[in-house]
Amino acid sequence: MNPRQKLSALKQVSFSRFIQDDDLWYLLYACDSISVKAGQSLFAEKSYKESMFIVLGGELEVYRQHRHIAFMKVGDFFGEMSLLESKPRSASVRAVADSVLLEIDKGTFFNYIGANPKIIWDILTTLSQRNRADLDAIDSGYGELKRSEEKYRDIVESTSDLIIQVDVAGIISFANESVSTLGYEVDELIGKPFIEIFDGKLGDTRRHHILTRRVGPRTTTNMEIALKVNPNSSLYGLIWNLSFLLNASGMWNVPQEMVLKKNAKKEFLGTLLVARTGKMDLLM
Secondary structure (H helix, E strand, C coil): CCHHHHHHHHCCCHHHHHCCHHHHHHHHHHCEEEEECCCCEEECCCCCCCEEEEEEECEEEEEECCEEEEEEECCCEECHHHHCCCCCCCCEEEECCCEEEEEEEHHHHHHHCCCCHHHHHHHHHHHHHHCCCCCCCCCCCHHHHHHHHHHCHHHHCCCCCEEEEECCCCEEEEECHHHHHHCCCHHHHCCCEHHHCECCCCCHHHHHHHCCCCCHHHCEEEEEEEEECCCCCCCCCCCCEEEEEEEEEEEECCCHHHHHCCCCCCCEEEEEEEEEEEEEECCC
16 A cells, blocks of 8 residues: 555544544554455454554454454554553454554554544544444443443543543443542542533433434534532632533444434443533632
8 A cells, every 4th residue: 555545544544533634644654554464363362562553454353262253444443452451452353355554552642642532532432332242252231331441541531621421311420530620539420410510401402412312423512511510629619610612422332324324223322421621610
């Protein structure tokens, strides 16, 4: 593949829309391109190397103990968990067809990918779509998604944006350390209804956008909301609430295109909320 073909393939990665072209070119030149012949293994289960891969050409199969998990095609990424865990890889990967991959090392990942909260939001959404690929290899349901996010804690905590996950019933099931800006410890929010920290009326219209089931271009983007400061914190009284710009996306057990398709069999898992600080409301 020539460089422009590689760039075109890299732009098919879901989170590439959050990376400028100059940085995409940098990734191509700074990272190793690997060619894998059909039938050749890229890495085996229980091997170890801190890197992730993006498919630029061809097709690969992910499997565990000879059991198929998923196929990876142009624009897909995999192996990212090895960047965060000092553990052997949990699955094997082999080429189904002659393939070209971009291998991204840990340093490059954190400098050009992991530091962007929008990219983390996209990666977490991708994880939610993977969680039912194989019931024997991956536990299905919302619990596995939460465990995957726990593994992603190092990335999630690197951003000052609030990342909150709300289940089908509107209960907070995950939050990053940035909730401290509201005077909360993470454990204080887990299990709490989201409506308790939302400062305003969560009527049908607002609920439709904030606790959304929507995916893709129909998701909520840059909605202004206010969240309450913990009344038991030292902040309360000086600051009663904080304003945020909110991005919200529904999480489902099937890929986005299946969610958008009418009459497709699918299960709603909850909503992922990413909020960045807007203006501060001081109520004295």
